[in-house]
Amino acid sequence: MPQAQIIDGKAIAESVRDEITRRAAALLETTGKRPGLAVVLVGEDPASQVYVRNKDRAAEACGFHSVKHTLAADSSEAEVLSLVEQLNNDPDIHGILVQLPLPGHIEESKVLRLIRPEKDVDGFHPVNVGLLTAGERDSALVPCTPAGSLVLLKRTLGDTLSGKTAVVVGRSNIVGKPMASLLLQESCTVTIAHSRTKDLPDVVRGADIVVAAVGRPEMVKGSWIRDGATVIDVGINRIPAPERGERKSRLVGDVAFDEAVGHAGAITPVPGGVGPMTIAMLMVNTLTAARRLLGLPEEEPLF
Numbered sequence: 001m002p003q004a005q006i007i008d009g010k011a012i013a014e015s016v017r018d019e020i021t022r023r024a025a026a027l028l029e030t031t032g033k034r035p036g037l038a039v040v041l042v043g044e045d046p047a048s049q050v051y052v053r054n055k056d057r058a059a060e061a062c063g064f065h066s067v068k069h070t071l072a073a074d075s076s077e078a079e080v081l082s083l084v085e086q087l088n089n090d091p092d093i094h095g096i097l098v099q100l101p102l103p104g105h106i107e108e109s110k111v112l113r114l115i116r117p118e119k120d121v122d123g124f125h126p127v128n129v130g131l132l133t134a135g136e137r138d139s140a141l142v143p144c145t146p147a148g149s150l151v152l153l154k155r156t157l158g159d160t161l162s163g164k165t166a167v168v169v170g171r172s173n174i175v176g177k178p179m180a181s182l183l184l185q186e187s188c189t190v191t192i193a194h195s196r197t198k199d200l201p202d203v204v205r206g207a208d209i210v211v212a213a214v215g216r217p218e219m220v221k222g223s224w225i226r227d228g229a230t231v232i233d234v235g236i237n238r239i240p241a242p243e244r245g246e247r248k249s250r251l252v253g254d255v256a257f258d259e260a261v262g263h264a265g266a267i268t269p270v271p272g273g274v275g276p277m278t279i280a281m282l283m284v285n286t287l288t289a290a291r292r293l294l295g296l297p298e299e300e301p302l303f
């Protein structure tokens, strides 16, 4: 059986970060300003700690001003809101990101809605959600994971998205819904499928493009993938790997990769696919936010 092209998210993310580093250096040269990113972590979730550290490092490597705020897990909602307010008013900070998930006693939507939309580099504020949904992607800040997935699709398929059928499996606010909006704006014919979708395998089989974002390890089977389809696997699931030793684990996506690779035309791996793009697109959004707040013209879009 022919094997799919493996889409190298790490390499594409690096090329995006290189371009942002160049643009940030040019900004510094002409204005004396650096894009400023503040990342807020509440609690000690080990995965979140790694993601926040990687965001901070990526921002520094791009030449940004980067600030990390770590609050204790039992911090009150009022303390988190007060920090966001302080960052909203800080002229050196152009992008604010509150790492999710937040501890259960803090209402996520309350925190996300307090972030100034212009500094909302996660693209989760209702203003940015509304702009994206209304087809005004170029005025919005677009959530990083779907934006990164679109970059991978465009680098793989070039300018041929228009008219293709796309199925997004998963209807989350962070990935599924914004991904569907982005694909619609590329003139794809888009279906959003989810756990209650009837005949899910057949729905997926109808797609030229499959974006899997359900958060269930290897749920999308190889036999569901139409021959030659492009598969973007957004899932990052840690599962036990006893074959690697006692208490060992490994990462898998939402797609059964070993099966799908024999059907797809191109597919993202996990790890090394969409994950690295999430952080690269955060750098893109931070630079965009900085330029807008500084009253500078938009640069050529990267996706």
Ligand SMILES: Nc1nc2c(c(=O)[nH]1)N[C@@H](CN(C=O)c1ccc(C(=O)N[C@@H](CCC(=O)O)C(=O)O)cc1)CN2
Pocket (backbone or CB within 6 Å): 051, 097, 098, 099, 100, 101, 122, 144, 145, 236, 251, 270, 271, 272, 273, 274, 275, 276, 277, 278, 279
């Ligand atoms: N405020 C936000 N919170 C969360 C987001 C987000 O976009 N904004 N997304 C996820 C986590 N996330 C970034 O925060 C993220 C997840 C995974 C990766 C990544 O590079 N993964 C690697 C594998 C890493 C590993 O070995 O564990 C890969 O796929 O290659 C980057 C960012 C939830 N929270």
